[in-house]
């Protein structure tokens with residue numbers, strides 16, 4: 001596993017609320033997810049040095065930002081902040097906003113040309129903030145944060161004010177940041193879809209504490225986490241990589257821990273990383289590999305355990321390929337007919353859903 005870049009062990013007391021959060025930020029995008037009022041924004045503010053009453057320790061890549069006796073002021077922490085309300089300087093053009101950020105730099109930062117190109121804002125440089133749409137302003141805010149040369153980017157529901165289409169356009173840009181600029185991102189969101197499409201990891205927060213921190217695929221596949229993720233139905237998330245295109249049939253072949261898969265209706269280059277979601281109700285079990293079926297994806301699987309849901313349905317935990325988890329929901333009658341029991345090998349026909357942004 002890669003070295004953590006940022007570690008924290010923080011406490012803060014307010015009337016009716018107590019933050020006691022310990023964790024670490026890994027490279028890539030970490031979604032900070034949890035119910036309203038659990039302390040997500042407060043944690044971001046503590047990391048940025050904006051909560052004077054916070055106590056505890058923050059270390060970043062060999063340097064110390066905070067201990068019991070020392071506190072690096074907010075303006076000296078190499079942190080970029082992007083909020084929903086993005087606070088561009090209204091009296092400066094986009095180019096001047098960028099220039100201001102570049103002058104604030106204390107260390108190396110990305111080239112403006114690269115940031116402008118990645119965020120697609122070349123045509124906006126002469127505009128004033130008041131003349132930008134919500135999506136444009138958010139891209140400019142992101143550019144400004146990047147040009148200040150942050151070592152950690154903290155984003156608090158940056159896309160919450162945007163409609164679905166604008167979000168969908170900005171998400172791949174956000175997704176590209178850690179790799180392109182070498183900056184890890186802590187991203188507060190209320191939206192499960194954003195967690196699934198954007199994040200490498202999820203930090204689950206509840207009542208002021210970090211209650212779980214894991215890879216998205218592991219978190220979403222674990223029943224113990226389903227209530228905290230908003231009561232999702234049994235589901236697994238698999239990360240996969242495009243290995244080939246079959247242009248005759250318009251199919252894309254993917255490699256995943258579960259085995260080889262094929263998807264229709266997408267067009268991606270070999271090597272593109274994708275994320276798939278497979279809901280238990282989109283899995284059909286058969287004793288033999290299907291001879292004739294319209295399902296594109298059939299995998300040999302092994303039964304791990306069964307849970308009678310009490311409503312005529314049985315939830316079956318399976319493993320596929322290199323121990324990729326899979327859930328199937330079948331009727332009690334089907335479970336009996338297939339003689340499902342731990343260790344039994346059967347076949348699963350699955351219908352994976354592709355999640356928005358390449359990973």
Ligand SMILES: Nc1ncnc2c1ncn2[C@@H]1O[C@H](COP(=O)(O)OP(=O)(O)OP(=O)(O)O)[C@@H](O)[C@H]1O
Nearest residue numbers: 014016017034035036037038039040041042043190
């Ligand atoms: N300025 C403030 N003064 C006093 N209490 C505050 C202040 N800001 C937030 N709180 C309280 O601190 C707790 C944590 O708030 P915080 O905004 O960090 O939660 P959150 O998880 O970000 O919520 P949301 O998802 O609704 O944005 C809540 O109980 C909130 O009411």
